[in-house]
Amino acid sequence: MVETAPRIDQVVQALKGLADPTRLRLLSLLGHGELTVGEIGRILGQSQPRISRHLRLLAEAGFLDRFREQQCVYYRTPAAGPRAGWVRALLAAVDPEDPALRRDRVRMAVVVGDRGRTAAGQLGANAPPDPGDAGLAAVLREELGPVALGELLDIGTGAGRMLEMLGAQTSHAVGIDISSPALRLARTRVHSIGLSHCEFHRGDMYALPFESGAFDTVTIDRVLAGAERPVAVLTEAARTLRGAGRLLVVERFDDIEACTGANPLQSLRQWLDGSGLRLNRLRPCDLASGHHLLALAQHAN
Ligand SMILES: C[S@@+](CC[C@H](N)C(=O)[O-])C[C@H]1O[C@@H](n2cnc3c(N)ncnc32)[C@H](O)[C@@H]1O
Structure with a gap:
């Protein structure tokens, strides 16, 4: 299907939606992996209702994908589709060493590490075989x-x-x-x-x-x-x-x-x-x- 380029008013509307420091931090964070609202809240140190509002705005404008997995809802930047190129270009324009983004990434590593340990514990005896099969x-x-x-x-x-x-x-x-x-x-x-x-x-x-x-x-x-x-x-x-x-x-x-x-x-x-x-x-x-x-x-x- 051929995608038609957005009109000026649609571009302005989309740019307005992005013009917010928390929303840019969210895009940067979710460009590194899939996270739930709770995990994002721990990383950014902000309340869940506030974060949910930002996520909803970004998802409605197509800048985030959202999917449910049992009781959890995950967000990530789109891998394909009309807004994927926008997100890539935008993130390329932001200094990844910006102190706020660096701090977010460090906290993300901690939160994701906790998730991994909990998941490994939940899998217990049913854990899939060790992925490290040399060769x-x-x-x-x-x-x-x-x-x-x-x-x-x-x-x-x-x-x-x-x-x-x-x-x-x-x-x-x-x-x-x-x-x-x-x-x-x-x-x-x-x-x-x-x-x-x-x-x-x-x-x-x-x-x-x-x-x-x-x-x-x-x-x-x-x-x-x-x-x-x-x-x-x-x-x-x-x-x-x-x-x-x-x-x-x-x-x-x-x-x-x-x-x-x-x-x-x-x-x-x-x-x-x-x-x-x-x-x-x-x-x-x-x-x-x-x-x-x-x-x-x-x-x-
Ligand atoms: C032996 S593990 C292999 C995992 C991985 N492919 C590997 O080699 O490390 C089998 C995997 O199949 C998944 N599985 C079993 N039934 C399934 C189903 N109906 N649909 C999707 N995945 C299933 C299990 O949850 C488990 O993670």
Whole structure:
């Protein structure tokens, strides 16, 4: 869809909405990651009703995206859309070493660190596997190549290790998971290493909240073996993949064997066949946490 440039009165109206020190601080803060009103209140040291009013004005003018995750509402600067370029240009014009912005960033690190520790505690025994699987990043680079990965979707993102490894190669990335504590942990880890263009949303891998053909790259990392219906997960993943897009699957060999009782290579092939995708490559690789399988697939045609 072609976006029409705003008229002068619309630009003036938008600039008026931005002409406020707290609102500029909010944009700068939310350009570094997704935060709730409560977290923003702790960072800025202002009351929630005041902050909510500023956030509402910015969101209504399109300068912030807003989404709900269970009882929490998160805000972030838009990754795409008519106002994303405005926000980028505006933030580039502000000195990042401005004392107020620097203080906000330091407080943000504390607040986000607290969130990460709480989320890790809530996950407890159900915590996703440790994301630090030495060697996987190098294997992924080998398999995917040094090319840009475009729009990326990571299904069952857990603590966000896939986006930690691949986020920098994407223009925009989304991690989806059913678990809110896992998402809080993922946000904390991925945004704290500067990958603020990575978003995290609660969603069901059997009914992904995206249009068909929305992504250039889809990753599914150690999710299928634990899924009740792996073929349905892959079929839904394939739906969101663009024509020439690539799907990357990583699974532990033993996990597939334990859930199918069959040869893991065979099982993964069958799951991918069942989804209608064409398997381009299937390779084993040994990582710190055990023997893994990596599969790359695309739409058949
Ligand atoms: C074994 S963990 C893997 C996490 C991450 N991909 C990794 O490798 O570190 C599986 C993840 O799938 C998520 N999950 C399970 N069922 C799901 C569903 N129906 N929709 C979305 N995510 C789901 C879990 O919450 C969990 O975070």
